[in-house]
Amino acid sequence: xxxxxxxxxxxxxxxxxxxxxxxxxxxxxxxxxxxxxxxxxxxxxxxxxxxxxxxxxxxxxxxxxxxxxxxxxxxxxxxxxxxxxxxxxxxxxxxxxxxxxxxxxxxxxxxxxxxxxxxxxxxxxxxxxxxxxxxxxxxxxxxxxxxxxxxxxxxxxxxxxxxxxxxxxxxxxxxxxxxxxxxxxxxxxxxxxxxxxxxxxxxxxxxxxxxxxxxxxxxxxxxxxxxxxxxxxxxxxxxxxxxxxxxxxxxxxxxxxxxxxxxxxxxxxxxxxxxxxxxxxxxxxxxxxxxxxxxxxxxxxxxxxxxxxxxxxxxxxxxxxxxxxxxxxxxxxxxxxxxxxxxxxxxxxxxxxxxxxxxxxxxxxxxxxxxxxxxxxxxxxxxxxxxxxxxxxxxxxxxxxxxxxxxxxxxxxxxxxxxxxxxxxxxxxxxxxxxxxxxxxxxxxxxxxxxxxxxxxxxxxxxxxxxxxxxxxxxxxxxxxxxxxxxxxxxxxxxxxxxxxxxxxxxxxxxxxxxxxxxxxxxxxxxxxxxxxxxxxxxxxxxxxxxxxxxxxxxxxxxxxxxxxxxxxxxxxxxxxxxxxxxxxxxxx
Numbered sequence: 001x002x003x004x005x006x007x008x009x010x011x012x013x014x015x016x017x018x019x020x021x022x023x024x025x026x027x028x029x030x031x032x033x034x035x036x037x038x039x040x041x042x043x044x045x046x047x048x049x050x051x052x053x054x055x056x057x058x059x060x061x062x063x064x065x066x067x068x069x070x071x072x073x074x075x076x077x078x079x080x081x082x083x084x085x086x087x088x089x090x091x092x093x094x095x096x097x098x099x100x101x102x103x104x105x106x107x108x109x110x111x112x113x114x115x116x117x118x119x120x121x122x123x124x125x126x127x128x129x130x131x132x133x134x135x136x137x138x139x140x141x142x143x144x145x146x147x148x149x150x151x152x153x154x155x156x157x158x159x160x161x162x163x164x165x166x167x168x169x170x171x172x173x174x175x176x177x178x179x180x181x182x183x184x185x186x187x188x189x190x191x192x193x194x195x196x197x198x199x200x201x202x203x204x205x206x207x208x209x210x211x212x213x214x215x216x217x218x219x220x221x222x223x224x225x226x227x228x229x230x231x232x233x234x235x236x237x238x239x240x241x242x243x244x245x246x247x248x249x250x251x252x253x254x255x256x257x258x259x260x261x262x263x264x265x266x267x268x269x270x271x272x273x274x275x276x277x278x279x280x281x282x283x284x285x286x287x288x289x290x291x292x293x294x295x296x297x298x299x300x301x302x303x304x305x306x307x308x309x310x311x312x313x314x315x316x317x318x319x320x321x322x323x324x325x326x327x328x329x330x331x332x333x334x335x336x337x338x339x340x341x342x343x344x345x346x347x348x349x350x351x352x353x354x355x356x357x358x359x360x361x362x363x364x365x366x367x368x369x370x371x372x373x374x375x376x377x378x379x380x381x382x383x384x385x386x387x388x389x390x391x392x393x394x395x396x397x398x399x400x401x402x403x404x405x406x407x408x409x410x411x412x413x414x415x416x417x418x419x420x421x422x423x424x425x426x427x428x429x430x431x432x433x434x435x436x437x438x439x440x441x442x443x444x445x446x447x448x449x450x451x452x453x454x455x456x457x458x459x460x461x462x463x464x465x466x467x468x469x470x471x472x473x474x475x476x477x478x479x480x481x482x483x484x485x486x487x488x489x490x491x492x493x494x495x496x497x498x499x500x501x502x503x504x505x506x507x508x509x510x511x512x513x514x515x516x517x518x519x520x521x522x523x524x525x526x527x528x529x530x531x532x533x534x535x536x537x538x539x540x541x542x543x544x545x546x547x548x549x550x551x552x553x554x555x556x557x558x559x560x561x562x563x564x565x566x567x568x569x570x571x572x573x574x575x576x577x578x579x580x581x582x583x584x585x586x587x588x589x
Contacts, residue, residue: 091146298515512538
């Protein structure tokens, strides 16, 4: 080979090198294009539209709340669609014009709107809430850049303030606050969706279609309560009348189905309008005191002390004993009210009817073999805490449920026997109205402690109804025999106390017990002078008890004993109401 041949080979080699190089470069570009356009398409597509793609949360429709009215259900909390008007100040082109239009359509002052839409520290400012559809449409028809509207569901209350403290309300942030709304906020609120809105350079939406929804919202569950609207309305009226008659600052009452734990009506007075919760100055009005405010319950506790002693077999319904009319315990005297008749032979029925503090103390002694001692304290503590579940939440669907207080049985060096004697007649311990109602229900229904509940059923987004079945928290609270024994003992109390009108106890079983409780001083120990709470706890039914009623009246100023003069008349009116209007089944025996 000559020189020409070598030159040709070099030229071919160089050509191949550049050819391969070009192929490699083309391959790199193709791979890069494939990576960008196929593998990373969604990412870069989103980035390319970042100036025109905005994401908004779609608020889920909150579940409605219904209640019973006889054999039907009716809504007591509904949703109303209103609008929140907002703006992105960075997109506002003519603030004077926009502010003037807003003042004309939405009300308010032009200057306030201008101050909001010219802010430099935010891209989002709320201009108005609870705007009607017509106003919203008029404003958006102007197509001002950066001005938009969010649809918001607001709660409406067809029955006004009815059951307000039981229900609670939904605040401006869409969160359930107090009552059912807070306790069941997760179930009621549902799951928010996500909206993708394509806009032009000025932020004005170009499209609004199902294709813009990234995630559909899931509506909240509808809830049907155990409450009966008619019963609730009458309870509230009776409670208000009774509280005002007793010249008391506040009070609570409830009615329970003792065979299921279902609360049929529950209220406090004074109350408030949930549609105007922002106008309430005293935040304590938002609390459902029947659940959140424990007090020393007074002599209504004697029903439970008696049931406990009967269940332990240390007394019988017909037992009689010598009552000294006072006991000296830890250097303090436990005595009775003036109507006790003095020292003498008394019966178990007398303990309840005459409301004998000494009688409840004597029952406590029988739990300890005839003495106040560690055994009596431990047995009574076991009934208070483990049978009647005091000092524990019931689990009712309400926020801020209180546990109340039960002292421990151990010797604390501070007169523990006196403390426990006091608990036997409802002092030195505290409980809520709902705790007392649940405990009495267990005593009267054969010994089953049902969890108090306000929820009858749920309906989910698919329309499926799920019944809230009764939940048993304790069994064998007392025996079925003790349940049977307690009914006539409590009826005896009603027979021997004044009610206007009187009850026809041949046709209906009505039993109960008053309580007048001293009020502990806020500081320094001891009790207030001449300041009491009045309580009443009882039942109504026929051959068997059907409903339990509990009444608390706080610090009444009416003359006489707070239990009999303030709480008992409210119980009487509620019991008559149930007999007259709500299908109490009369006796057949």
